[in-house]
Amino acid sequence: MKTFPLTIAKVDEALFRGDAASMIVPGVEGEMTILAEHTPLISPLKKGAITVRTPEGTELFFEANGGMLEVSRGLVTVLL
Amino acid sequence: MALKNIKNKIVATKKTGQVTKAMEAVSAVKMRKSQERALASRSYAHAAARMLEHLSVTGDRALLPYIESRPEGRILLVLVTSDKGLAGSVNSAVLKQAEQYIGMDACDSICIGRKAVEFARRQLKGKVIAEYVGVADDFTLADVEDIATKISDAFASGVYKEVHVNYQTFVSTFEQRPTSQQLLPLKPSVLRDIVAGIRPKEGMFAGDESELMRGSDYTYEPDAETVLKSLMPQLINIMIFHMLIESKACEHSARMIAMKNATDKTKEMIKSLTLKFNKERQAVITAEVSEISGGMEAMKEV
Numbered sequence: 001m002k003t004f005p006l007t008i009a010k011v012d013e014a015l016f017r018g019d020a021a022s023m024i025v026p027g028v029e030g031e032m033t034i035l036a037e038h039t040p041l042i043s044p045l046k047k048g049a050i051t052v053r054t055p056e057g058t059e060l061f062f063e064a065n066g067g068m069l070e071v072s073r074g075l076v077t078v079l080l
Numbered sequence: 081m082a083l084k085n086i087k088n089k090i091v092a093t094k095k096t097g098q099v100t101k102a103m104e105a106v107s108a109v110k111m112r113k114s115q116e117r118a119l120a121s122r123s124y125a126h127a128a129a130r131m132l133e134h135l136s137v138t139g140d141r142a143l144l145p146y147i148e149s150r151p152e153g154r155i156l157l158v159l160v161t162s163d164k165g166l167a168g169s170v171n172s173a174v175l176k177q178a179e180q181y182i183g184m185d186a187c188d189s190i191c192i193g194r195k196a197v198e199f200a201r202r203q204l205k206g207k208v209i210a211e212y213v214g215v216a217d218d219f220t221l222a223d224v225e226d227i228a229t230k231i232s233d234a235f236a237s238g239v240y241k242e243v244h245v246n247y248q249t250f251v252s253t254f255e256q257r258p259t260s261q262q263l264l265p266l267k268p269s270v271l272r273d274i275v276a277g278i279r280p281k282e283g284m285f286a287g288d289e290s291e292l293m294r295g296s297d298y299t300y301e302p303d304a305e306t307v308l309k310s311l312m313p314q315l316i317n318i319m320i321f322h323m324l325i326e327s328k329a330c331e332h333s334a335r336m337i338a339m340k341n342a343t344d345k346t347k348e349m350i351k352s353l354t355l356k357f358n359k360e361r362q363a364v365i366t367a368e369v370s371e372i373s374g375g376m377e378a379m380k381e382v
Contacts, residue, residue, distance in 0.1 A: 007123065011121055011221050011318075012121055014120070014124070029301050041298060041299045042131075042299075042307055068314065070127075072134055072298075079124060079318075
């Protein structure tokens with residue numbers, strides 16, 4: 001499965017930095033799953049849980065209290 | 081008499097040394113905290129700056145309040161310094177950069193830190209739109225919102241053609257770099273510099289990825305206007321936050337070093353003063369001894 005570099009950062013700490021296989025985020029318009037080679041996208045996030053699946057198959061959960069998601073070619077960033 | 085003077089001087093120098101040493105210790109703690117904070121927030125600021133860069137390239141209509149370039153207008157100068165002095169050249173370096181604005185009629189300022197306020201009031205012709213004194217060391221993103229809004233609003237009002245920011249970038253404990261940048265209107269080239277400037281030193285973002293991403297055509301969810309309207313203030317806010325947090329780290333680092341130098345200097349001074357004191361004392365004793373023996377000789381002859 002293709003992976004993509006993902007950064008999830010809070011102001012005072014980086015929560016996740018590395019490759020991910022998939023990620024589910026609570027977009028304002030509903031939940032979205034981001035896979036590798038997703039089209040460039042920008043969206044604010046609403047309150048909810050972010051689920052990250054690593055290439056090894058483990059799932060990580062993060063809490064989102066608003067924030068933003070940016071998918072640009074080859075790089076995914078979530079600012080909480 | 082001279083002996084007593086020297087002794088007093090030694091005591092005074094010792095006291096000064098104790099004070100600077102205490103200040104050094106306090107600064108060292110603050111420095112460590114603020115450096116950690118600055119470095120931890122860099123990846124965040126880096127991501128935000130990169131996002132701004134990508135967005136500014138798209139030139140979307142909703143971005144107009146942030147990217148509109150005007151042929152004429154005033155300049156808004158944002159100065160970031162510390163409230164207190166005794167921090168080496170950290171403030172003077174920023175203010176030195178701001179010297180180019182002295183005498184400019186069309187230049188107003190927003191000052192953060194007492195030193196900046198004093199400078200602007202004394203030297204700059206334009207008015208001080210807002211001043212922020214006593215920003216705490218552990219300020220949050222929400223605390224700088226007011227500053228960011230003031231800046232964005234001032235620019236959006238159309239009076240200003242450019243917003244310049246002057247602050248210190250943290251390089252290491254021993255090195256701070258005074259930085260002068262144009263914040264608004266957003267320019268891709270400037271933002272690229274900012275992105276390059278805040279690459280975290282641990283090499284998390286090693287390599288130049290901006291080439292990779294140039295010209296991304298974003299899909300906005302729900303739509304461009306909503307997204308940009310909520311996103312842009314946040315991103316500007318993060319940039320201001322970044323500038324403040326870097327300045328804080330610089331201030332405490334510089335103060336720590338300055339106080340360390342002062343402490344070292346007092347030690348050196350005490351050493352040379354003690355030497356002088358001993359020499360002086362020796363001279364007094366020698367004089368006394370020769371007086372006594374001279375007197376005895378004289379008595380013998382009688």
